[in-house]
Amino acid sequence: MRKSRISAVAAMAAAAALALTGCGGSGGDAGDGDTVKIGIKFDQPGLGFKDGEAYKGFDVDVAKYVAKELGFAEDKIEWVSAPSANRETLLETKQVDMIFATYSITDTRKERVAFAGPYFVAGQDLLVRQDDTSITGPETLTGKKLCSVTGSTSAKKVSDSYPGVSLVEQGGYADCLGLLETGGIDAVTTDDIILAGLAATEANKGKFKVVGNTFSEEKYGVGLSKDATTCADINTAITKMIDSGEWEKALQANTEGTGYSPNAKLNPPKPEACA
Numbered sequence: 500m501r502k503s504r505i506s507a508v509a510a511m512a513a514a515a516a517l518a519l520t521g522c523g524g525s526g527g528d529a530g531d532g533d534t535v536k537i538g539i540k541f542d543q544p545g546l547g548f549k550d551g552e553a554y555k556g557f558d559v560d561v562a563k564y565v566a567k568e569l570g571f572a573e574d575k576i577e578w579v580s581a582p583s584a585n586r587e588t589l590l591e592t593k594q595v596d597m598i599f600a601t602y603s604i605t606d607t608r609k610e611r612v613a614f615a616g617p618y619f620v621a622g623q624d625l626l627v628r629q630d631d632t633s634i635t636g637p638e639t640l641t642g643k644k645l646c647s648v649t650g651s652t653s654a655k656k657v658s659d660s661y662p663g664v665s666l667v668e669q670g671g672y673a674d675c676l677g678l679l680e681t682g683g684i685d686a687v688t689t690d691d692i693i694l695a696g697l698a699a700t701e702a703n704k705g706k707f708k709v710v711g712n713t714f715s716e717e718k719y720g721v722g723l724s725k726d727a728t729t730c731a732d733i734n735t736a737i738t739k740m741i742d743s744g745e746w747e748k749a750l751q752a753n754t755e756g757t758g759y760s761p762n763a764k765l766n767p768p769k770p771e772a773c774a
């Protein structure tokens with residue numbers, strides 16, 4: 500009994516591995532058949548961050564856990580940079596198999612890609628200079644200069660809901676922080692957990708503060724191509740990570756020292772049914 504269950508699981512993992520790479524080892528864009536290409540951010544400390552040759556953060560830890568459950572050991576993962584504006588295209592063109600990159604599940608994105616998860620829920624917030632007391636929420640931004648990232652829900656929310664704000668778009672949030680420091684802009688907006696991670700780095704310590712007044716719900720999904728067959732297995736892996744305590748451990752380790760505490764009402768979330 501036990502043995503046949505284990506081999507069934509192994510067979511599932513192997514099938515998932517084949518489905519992800521899209522081939523049985525015959526090369527092509529998917530690599531040599533036993534690797535998986537995972538899109539992450541390279542510039543978001545605590546979430547997805549390239550540190551020399553190492554990849555670190557909560558997204559990276561969830562990605563490693565899920566990959567392992569699908570049959571890919573850590574050394575079979577190829578990490579690919581997935582900036583906000585490029586994520587749908589990376590999936591559509593099969594340059595990556597999965598994306599774990601603070602990637603909010605939205606109906607608009609679902610027109611082009613599919614999502615497993617969510618595995619985390621964040622909220623859009625603002626980051627300002629430490630001594631700024633004039634910005635306390637999105638309604639206090641009129642006449643201010645705000646920075647966000649092209650292709651993000653954060654930029655879209657501001658242009659849709661707060662048209663009086665002048666929005667500067669960059670390729671990544673770290674680029675916005677440079678402008679905030681020099682006074683070129685007055686605030687940065689994106690998810691609270693991203694802002695907390697950026698503000699807590701050695702270089703930024705003491706310079707900025709997260710306002711702490713969230714104005715959206717961002718459900719982080721695992722981005723997949725529309726024809727991926729792995730959604731249900733990824734959800735099973737996420738649930739296992741949460742139930743085993745590994746999810747909590749990873750979240751704590753990656754937010755330690757940032758002052759960030761996740762919204763306990765919304766976390767950990769329950770993965771949604773796959774389409």
Ligand code: GLU
Nearest residue numbers: 583601602603651652717
């Ligand atoms: N979670 C939001 C999004 O998916 C903002 C963070 C990001 O740009 O990655 O657009």
